[in-house]
Amino acid sequence: MLFDVVQDFVDGSCHAGPTTSLTPSDKGPRDDDEIIEPAVRMIELALAMRAEGVINNLKDTYGFLHYSERPVDVHFKLFQVMPDSLQRDLRRNMLGYEDKDTRPLKLEVGTEVSFDLSVHGTIHATGGNHNHRNRKNASHERENLKAQRILFLPPKTIITNKVLGKTLEGVIAKQDTKQPYAGTVELKDTLTPMTLEERHPLVAKMIDKYLADTQDTEPLIFHDIQTAKEDDVVFQLIESKAPQKLKWRHTTDADKAEVMQPAGKLVLTKITGDEPAPPPEANVSDDNASVDQTDVMSTASSDFGDMEGKPPGRKNRKKGRNQRPKIIKTVRYDKGSLSSELRKDGPPNVGDKVVLDVIQSRRAGVVSVSNMKIVERMVPEEGAGAVGGGAAEEDNTTMGVVTEVVSQRKFGFISVMDETATKRESLFFQFSAVENGSKSSGPPLRKGDEVRFKIGTEKNGKRVALHVTTLPRGTIPSRADKNACTGIVLLEPTHTELKNTKKLNNSNSTASNQSNGSSRWDSGDDKQKEEVPITEQGCVLLTSDPTNMFAPKGDDEE
Known part of the structure; x- marks a missing residue:
């Protein structure tokens, strides 16, 4: 918060008062004539549970947005959008962005936003009415994520894709026998995918900021319950950035009784100098390891939905998950990965030398190829182009x-x-x-x-x-569908076109034209011509229509 401290001369007490400053560094008078309304301003939001996304659907009272860090959608109510005055102060101080620089940001599809992410439990759905093979009565779970305190971001603030390399050299290593213009490319130089910090920048920034504040020794308690996947991201970043400096746990029923904190919230605590540092895997409980009951949630709160008493963080996490990301040596391509020139040409063959761009999606982590071009085609071996050769x-x-x-x-x-x-x-x-x-x-x-x-x-x-x-045309039998219509051809398609036909000005002049011995078309204006193209059109008499495909709309009679 940004405010002025005001002291009362009567009793000497101090309290927060409204300020005309827009930023903490705004001390002196302004050069412009803008009148600033005094106010207590919010200039920065807590980074715990903060996330980014793009609005993709809007309804009357709610909407959905694409979560930028993994392929799920997040639900939000329209009243969760922060007021314009708060948004302007936050963008000015957190991003250095002035709204007057460009067109005003507003709630619409495609707007980039940041928000607080929390979970409302898990939705259990059963596909009883679906006819999918082996899935008739299958059930699946879907996370019920919600967004709060939504802040509009300037365009192109969120990084959705990262270019891992441009005009990279490679060789076609394998072709897909089932799909033309698809296969695998072996790269000349290896690539490194996006790091965990690049895919989750706000979580990494939260950890760095919490560690940088040496005066703050209080635990960092998340203000709502997260999903297990979000908790795992925090755990992995702690293990990579500060394994001997931070430890984590979840609030329990005991915490709820003492500090009125619902069970299941994530808590980060700094390791002091007097406290012995835990081993790198101390925060990861094994099947045979003893678990401190204060670090594991015993029961779920009523706000946690259908999580069935399980804490949002996975207790039995696999060791070694935070290893360095694997290098990329081969990438898959399809027809959409090819350049426009190569799509019109023949498909790449094994051994062809190519250049391409490699892109990784931040949301799904998928590595894809774009703008692939063939530099040199492999010359086939002698006899390979002959009939049956090779x-x-x-x-x-x-x-x-x-x-x-x-x-x-x-x-x-x-x-x-x-x-x-x-x-x-x-x-x-x-x-x-x-x-x-x-x-x-x-x-x-x-x-x-x-x-x-x-x-x-x-x-x-x-x-x-x-x-x-x-083979002669018609050799391969053509079997009609069981619901196919039947009919009789009345008029075969022709190449006739009625062009340059004179248009009659007055239909009542037919009798007078006949009395004069002239045709009624003689009275037409040569400049007025009507073109009625009937190129390659025919007519079929419909004799049966099993599915009522050509039935008149609105006709209820059978």
């Missing part, structure tokens, strides 16, 4: 439909017609593998052609199409 043939022969043809690179893809498969496989083929294709100067096959081929396996395990031969 690939072991299988005995079976199957049929399929050409789904994609890349003329520039002389290859394409065929969708295998397998009714027993849950997902149709797409096989790669080269033009040199086509035996009876088109003799024209263009590609030997076109998209939609029906073909017969054999399946081969290359040295890298990739399945390809070999000995491809075209």
